[in-house]
Amino acid sequence: xxxxxxxxxxxxxxxxxxxxxxxxxxxxxxxxxxxxxxxxxxxxxxxxxxxxxxxxxxxxxxxxxxxxxxxxxxxxxxxxxxxxxxxxxxxxxxxxxxxxxxxxxxxxxxxxxxxxxxxxxxxxxxxxxxxxxxxxxxxxxxxxxxxxxxxxxxxxxxxxxxxxxxxxxxxxxxxxxxxxxxxxxxxxxxxxxxxxxxxxxxxxxxxxxxxxxxxxxxxxxxxxxxxxxxxx
Amino acid sequence: xxxxxxxxxxxxxxxxxxxxxxxxxxxxxxxxxxxxxxxxxxxxxxxxxxxxxxxxxxxxxxxxxxxxxxxxxxxxxxxxxxxxxxxxxxxxxxxxxxxxxxxxxxxxxxxxxxxxxxxxxxxxxxxxxxxxxxxxxxxxxxxxxxxxxxxxxxxxxxxxxxxxxxxxxxxxxxxxxxxxxxxxxxxxxxxxxxxxxxxxxxxxxxxxxxxxxxxxxxxxxxxxxxxxxxxxxxxxx
Numbered sequence: 001x002x003x004x005x006x007x008x009x010x011x012x013x014x015x016x017x018x019x020x021x022x023x024x025x026x027x028x029x030x031x032x033x034x035x036x037x038x039x040x041x042x043x044x045x046x047x048x049x050x051x052x053x054x055x056x057x058x059x060x061x062x063x064x065x066x067x068x069x070x071x072x073x074x075x076x077x078x079x080x081x082x083x084x085x086x087x088x089x090x091x092x093x094x095x096x097x098x099x100x101x102x103x104x105x106x107x108x109x110x111x112x113x114x115x116x117x118x119x120x121x122x123x124x125x126x127x128x129x130x131x132x133x134x135x136x137x138x139x140x141x142x143x144x145x146x147x148x149x150x151x152x153x154x155x156x157x158x159x160x161x162x163x164x165x166x167x168x169x170x171x172x173x174x175x176x177x178x179x180x181x182x183x184x185x186x187x188x189x190x191x192x193x194x195x196x197x198x199x200x201x202x203x204x205x206x207x208x209x210x211x212x213x214x215x216x217x218x219x220x221x222x223x224x225x226x227x228x229x230x231x232x
Numbered sequence: 233x234x235x236x237x238x239x240x241x242x243x244x245x246x247x248x249x250x251x252x253x254x255x256x257x258x259x260x261x262x263x264x265x266x267x268x269x270x271x272x273x274x275x276x277x278x279x280x281x282x283x284x285x286x287x288x289x290x291x292x293x294x295x296x297x298x299x300x301x302x303x304x305x306x307x308x309x310x311x312x313x314x315x316x317x318x319x320x321x322x323x324x325x326x327x328x329x330x331x332x333x334x335x336x337x338x339x340x341x342x343x344x345x346x347x348x349x350x351x352x353x354x355x356x357x358x359x360x361x362x363x364x365x366x367x368x369x370x371x372x373x374x375x376x377x378x379x380x381x382x383x384x385x386x387x388x389x390x391x392x393x394x395x396x397x398x399x400x401x402x403x404x405x406x407x408x409x410x411x412x413x414x415x416x417x418x419x420x421x422x423x424x425x426x427x428x429x430x431x432x433x434x435x436x437x438x439x440x441x442x443x444x445x446x447x448x449x450x451x452x453x454x455x456x457x458x459x460x461x462x463x464x465x466x467x468x469x
Contacts, residue, residue, distance in 0.1 A: 130322055134334075136315050136316045137338060137386065138339055139334075140338075143338065150324075150325075151324065
């Protein structure tokens, strides 16, 4: 009990003292996950749009596939990306393994199914009258599509936030393709796993507190956007 | 002499293999208020949406400007010429002003001109006091008036109203009908679909009934014809 109390106290000290190593780890986490989301969004939203409004053979199967992929564990995604980027893999020549770029790619792959599934659900819930009203008021189809997206913007933002929440807290992909290199690819989840395995809980607790705080903030915005989405 | 604004020829529509209607000819004449009646599910809304370029028929020709087109070739032009209003008009999640300005912005009307037109339309609809209010917070009748103002600023060749006074109280009905009559007397070509026959007496200059998949022309009560003549006389004077 005393160990936990002293570790917690030490964790608090680390956080408020601006410990360079701790804040580098936090920085890597945010930098990698934000870049992953910035890549996933321009890919995921058009796919969601296509699945929601496109009519082509195999559409339903694709929707089911993306819904199923949401449940794939991060380590499986990590393993797949590892195999792709390893020396023997098809992209081995790029020498990306154990770099932040590899982590970004892995996290973007991990985020995509969730982002697509949630954005697809949001777009499908859009009122058909929004589309028809935009068209009858003279909007061309692409502009009408933007209008519909704007109408469900809160649900779309919720999808992006949920995807960000998924990647910033994952450990499987980061550990496998990032390699947990200090001051380079070590992020919050991999650092927590490492410090805990060493029996040094202070940094783990401090980083856990950051993740917990982030989870609270993300959920606050998620609820806010979902609530607005229902009102809209 | 009224001119033909738009004509649907040989329009056939089916759903799940069952034929909904096969309309030989539906002509929208300028400055005329056409009332399309029919039972629920008879296909009134579908017919209006085809005319608005929002729904493709199984078969049919669209005629305007003295030329015939297939629906697939005409739908873009239809969307520029015709404005369709839903039974419960959709309000974008934006201010009343932005809702009314939406179509003008799509047409590329310069901002100062668009602003003036929107203000004028809102004044016409008695909504000047609601300019910056979110359109979704308005009552059903007010939303209908926003939708009418939104259509009015675009000066469409044809305005299609789907059950415009359904689910309104007496006051809301009267008010909405007043604005519809005013648009007709201002020279707009209006067609409205309704299952309420009393609307025929109140606004119709031409009454068509969609029954058993066919259009049947019905007599218009004398009182409406009188009103029509009075409007025309007033305009020519």
